[in-house]
Amino acid sequence: MNAPESPRSFGRNEPDYPNPLPRPEGEFEALQKAWKAPSGLSFITAVNNTYVGLWYIGTAFLFFILAGILALIMRAQLALPESNLVGHDLYNQLFTMHGTVMMFLFAVPAVEAASVYLLPNMQAARDLPFPRLSAYAFWAYFVGGLVFFGTIFFGLAPNGGWFMYPPLTGSKYSPAENADWWLLGIGFIEISAIAGAIEIIVGVMKTRAVGMSLDKLPIYSWAMLVFAVMIVIGFPAVILATLLLEMERAFGWPFFIAERGGDPLLWQHLFWFFGHPEVYIIFLPATGMVSMIVPTMAQTPLVGYRLIVLALVATGFLSFGLWVHHMFATGLPKMSLSFFSAASTAVAVPSGIQVFAWIATIASGRMKLTTPSLFIIGFLFIFTLGGLTGVMVxxxxxxxxxxxxxxxxxxxxxxxxxxMVFPLFAAFYYWMPVASKYPLSERLGRWVFGLMFLGVNVTFLPMHITGLIGMPRRVYTYPVGMGWDTLNVVSTIGAFMIAAGVAIFIYDLARKFRFASDDNAGNVWNASTLEWLPNGNYNTRSIPEVVSRDPLWDQPNLSKDVEEGRYYLPGTATGGREALVTSPFDARPQYILQVPGPGWQPVLAAVFTAAFFLLLTVKFVLTSVVCGVIAVGCVIWWLWETDPGPVRPPADIGGGIVVPVYVTGPANHSWWAMIVLMVVAGMVFTCLIFSYLFLWLVNPGAWPPQNVRIPEWTWPSLAAFLYCGSAVLIAAASRQLRGEDRRSPISVPILIGVALLFLCGGSAIDLWAQWGTDLSPSAHAYGAAVYAIMSLQIFFVLTTLIMGAYTIARWLARRLDSVRRTTFDNTMLFWYYTVGQGLVALIVVHCFPRLTGGI
Amino acid sequence: MSGRRTGQVLLMVAGLIAWAVQFTIIYAVTSTLCGRGWADAAFLGFEIVPMTIVSATLVTFSATLLAAVWSFRNHRRKGEQPVSGADSFMNHVATLINGLSLVIILWHGISAFILPACA
Structure with a gap:
């Protein structure tokens, strides 16, 4: 066991618990009332992580089943040569939807969903810091995902493969709307994933048990932190790629059309810059789960904790240097390929470190051969084989x-x-007693494991040979006598074995799973981490102080003490929902976060956001725009109730620690979220600049093309002046809002209003200057790239416009002053980002072609 | 997050950032020169592509070595003065990450000695 540090080291000297017993009458009831989920139809407005997390997991599992059924249809088609069970067009839709649904609607959402459920419990937080954002992400995914999947019943499903390479998916070869469903549907669902990632980053860094410093953070939290950062860095690339391809399809802007200066390889770069990290985005949370399950099953602390953190962080970085290994056959120079080949082999090192750490943990304890253990062993076997063929390719x-x-x-x-799938099933069996009144059956679990383990190997082991003797992927049938017949029959049998295993799992789930908010099956595995504390809708009655990585093993009475309310914040200080925000490194209490409760706003915002994107796909533009406006309205309605200000004086959370109920500036959780959002925006912009430079590279002597003028210096200079001026005005408004005396001078909205005029003016002047040169976005990739950069900037300016107007509205409603200024701070950060992006855009668009002189 | 904490995080991932810089430079230069048909371009008598790879490797390797030594010294110093668990942890993980990064940076630089620039 880890040597526990001295407990209670946060400024208190008393040797006893932070809060004495007995607790005041009514304290617990008030806590329960604050966290009670709504009933009746309003139940769907619940935002508690336990509810949203379970809905999220259930929906992801539903998509796993649906995509699995598509796979079974494909395997049935391929079982015999020259089969006519499924035609080629439907087969194209089947393999596209199978891959897309598994990757985008099952794998990423499943691990994100599990973390929505598990992270607060594991960190003894009352909830995630932005529960309504979690709810929004879930409902957007739920509605969007189901509609997207439904397209297959109407022959409208995408059919260009899950990575949707142009020119096949361009309007010339795919004129129907199938591709649009993928581009708008998936692009939109990725936004939901990013919302979840922001939630996870802030949740891991800011809402932990007291004393849960970085060295005591559960490995799962580390894995989710790296996972979320990877989403923030990687997903913007695919969002941009889908935007560019959709703009090409809708407006003829030729980013990928070679005849007009575009290049289909640009899509591959953008897609795989997301697509390869995506594999690790799926894998790392699964390893986090494994690192939690293995020590419990072996009843010994995890071996090599620090090495595993090294492996997680290193994998997160290295995975962004692998993307071209999906493009080895595109004719890139061998020297370039070698860089990616080197990174592809190097990433095996951190993966190997984790595998050896788990084996060492198993060896140092006494592994109980439970169903989760079996799935872990199956994971080690199958993943290691996959890793070895990965080194080969x-x-x-x-x-x-x-x-x-x-x-x-x-x-x-x-x-x-x-x-991913085996660790997820291990997780289902392992954590079921947290979420349900009853654990799943061990006897049936062994059947599930046996069928799935054999099924996977029977299905996919022969495919290595099928491939090596020449069978290409994605063919809907094959002739007799190619030597592929028997291997395909075997693979099909294996696929149905996997399905049988999953079917037994579903049967067991229906039999045993009964949702439990406060009467779960308990710590049946004798696990060591905080999610196994007694819990309710409020998660833990009081927020514990932990002294090691295995608190339930090292602090034997912790469960009882927490449940009795001996630790921090055993009630509610403000009468509403609260979470204790802690410092990111040492987890010292910082302030009480007033957590928003249930509401229709995130549900409606999600439904109308989904409607906006989905209706756009079928070209109902006006209706779509109306839905978009309503969605923005719902978000504003949702935000209006947040940023409550200091509703009461600082509160004593126990042990003599008094913390404020409201803070502003860099300590505030929404400041962190805004910084992460700016990183997302910065990555979209960086990928766009990469696209601009890539298109320059493939257009020697045509950047800009002949007869295209670049606007005079005057215009970009004026635009830059206006951008900078708006930033200065916002800085001045910020200075006006300083002080402890709750000042709210009228100069603030005036400065914001003038700054808005400057910002919009800068953008308008740049657009007008380009327009005046008769530059066409559809004639050549140069024009398309320039207008794409300007379009992105206009989007950000319009967003800033809405945020600025919203901030002024809050001032008018007396909801903004020098103390209650989080809304202003968020607007200010976004404003500075928009100005910075605008200046870089001006430099690239106006200076780069002049510097390169058309070469 | 305080300046000291930000510095600790940066030191922890310094080697991986150095690798990312090396990777970006060598891939960008190779792609640009090969894409534009400037494979034989030379500077001071050296071909630019291999020279860039070697230079980028040397610079990033040196920077990472510095970070590794620094984090190792911080880690070793823990016995001399009391440090928090988080500090000790950060210093140790920084040493491990920077050590691994040294190997990865060298691994990426090898290609300059094996492959022709734009074949």
């Missing part, structure tokens, strides 16, 4: 032989099923 010469063959299909399924 990381070698460019081998990849050229195996590319687009069933070998790759086998490899990716070994990695993804081994690396």
């Amino acid at each position: 990381a070698m460019a010469p081998f990849d050229w032989q195996a590319h687009d063959s069933y070998f790759v299909v086998a490899h990716l399924h070994y990695v993804l099923i081994g690396g």
Whole structure:
């Protein structure tokens, strides 16, 4: 066990607990009331992480089943040569939807969903810091995902493969709306994933048990932190890619059309800059789960905690240097390929470190062969095999032989099923007693594991050979006599074995799962971490102080003491929902976060956001715009109730620690969220600038094309002046809002209003100047790239316009002053970002072509 | 987050940032020169592509070595003065990450000695 540090080291000297017993009458009832979920139809407005997390997990599992059924249809088609069960067009939709749904609607949401449920419990936080954002992310995903999946029943499902390569998916070769469903549907669902990632980053860094410093953070939290940062860095690339391809399809802006200066390889770069990290985005949370389950099953602390943190962080970085290994067959210079080949092999090192740490943990304890243990062993076996074939395809010469063959299909399924599905099933069995009154059946669990483990190997092991003897992926049938017949029959049998295992799991789930908010099955595994504390809708009665990484093992009475309310914040200081915000490194109490409760706003905002994107797909533009406006209105309605200000004086949370109930500036949780959002925005912009430079690279002598003028210096200079001026005005408004005396001078809205005029003016002048040169966005990739950069900037300016107007509205409603200024701070941060982005955009668009002189 | 804490985080991932810088430079230069048909471009008699790879590798390796030594010394110093668990942890993980990064940076630089620039 880890040597516990001295407890209670946060300024208190008393040797006893932070709060004495007995607790005041009514304290617990008030806590229960504050966290009670709504009933009746309003139940869907619940935002508690336990409810939203379970809905999220259930929906992700539903998509797993649906995509699995698509896979079974494909396997049935391929079981025999020259089969006519499924035609080629439907088959194209089947494999596209199978891959898309598994990757975008099951894998990422499933691990994000699990964290919505688990993270607050594991960190003994009352909830995630932005519960309404979680609810919004879930409902957007739920509505959007179901509608997206429904397209297959109308022959409208995307059919260009899950990575949607142009020119196949361009309007010339895919004129129907199938591709649009993918581009708008998936792009929109990625936004939901990013919302979840922001929630997770702030949740891990700011809402933890007291004393849960970084060295005592559960490995799962570390894994989710790296996961979320990877989403923030990686997902903007695919969002931008989908935007560019949709703009090409809708307006003819030729980003990927070679005849007009575009390049289809640009799509591959953008897609795989997201797509390869995506594998690790799925894998790392699964390893986090494994690192939690293995010590419990072995009843010993995790071996190599620090090495595992090293492995998680290193994997997070290195995974962004692998994307071209999906493009080895595109004719890039061998030197360039070698960089990616090197990164592809290097990333095996941190993965190997984790595998050895788990094996060492198993070896140092006494592993109980429970169902979660079996799935972990299955994971180690299958994932390691997938990792080995991964090293094989990381070698460019081998990849050229195996590319687009069933070998790759086998490899990716070994990695993804081994690396994610098996750990997820282990997690289902392991954490079921937290969420349900009864654990799942161990006897049936062994059947589930056996069928799935054998099924996976029977299905995919032969595919290595099928691929090596020449069967290409994505063919809907094949002729007799190619030597593929028997192998395909075996693979099909294996697929149905997996389905049988999953079917037994569902049967067991229906039999045993009964949602429990305060009467769960308890700590049946004798686990050591905080999610196994007695809990309710409020998660833990009091916020514990932890002294090691295995608090339930090292602090034997912790469960009882927490439940009795001996630790911090055993009631509610403000009468509403609260979370204790702690410092990011040492987890010292900082302030009480007033958490928003249930409401229709996030549900309606999500439904109308989904409607906006989905109606746009079928070209109902006006209706779509109306839905978009309503969605923005719902978000404003939602935000209006937040930023409550200091509703009461600082509160004593126990042990003599008094913390404020409201803070502003960098300590505030929404400041952190805004910084993360700016990183997301910065990544979208960076990817766009990369696209601009890439298109320059493939257009020697045509940047700009002949007869295209660049606007005179005067205009971009004036635009830059206005941008800078608006930033200065906002800084002045910020200075006006300083002080402890709750000042709210009228100069603040005036300064914001003038700054808005400056900002919009800068953007308008730049657009007008380009327009005046008769530059067309559809004639050549140069024009398309320039207008894309300007469009993004206009989008940010319009968003800032809404935020600025909203801030003025709060001032008018007396909801903004020098103390209650979080809304202003958020607007200010976003404003500075928009100005910075605008200045860089001006430099790139106006200076780069002049500097390169058209070469 | 205080300046000291920000510095600790940066030191912890310094080696990986250095690798990212090395990777970006060598890939960008190789792609640009090869894409534009300037494979034989030379500077002071050296071909630019291999020279860039070697230079970027040397610079980022040196920076990472510095970070590794610094974090190792911070880690070793823990016995001399009391440090919090988080500090000790950060220093140790920083040493490990920077040590691994040294290997990765060298691994990426090897290609300059094996492959032709734009074949």
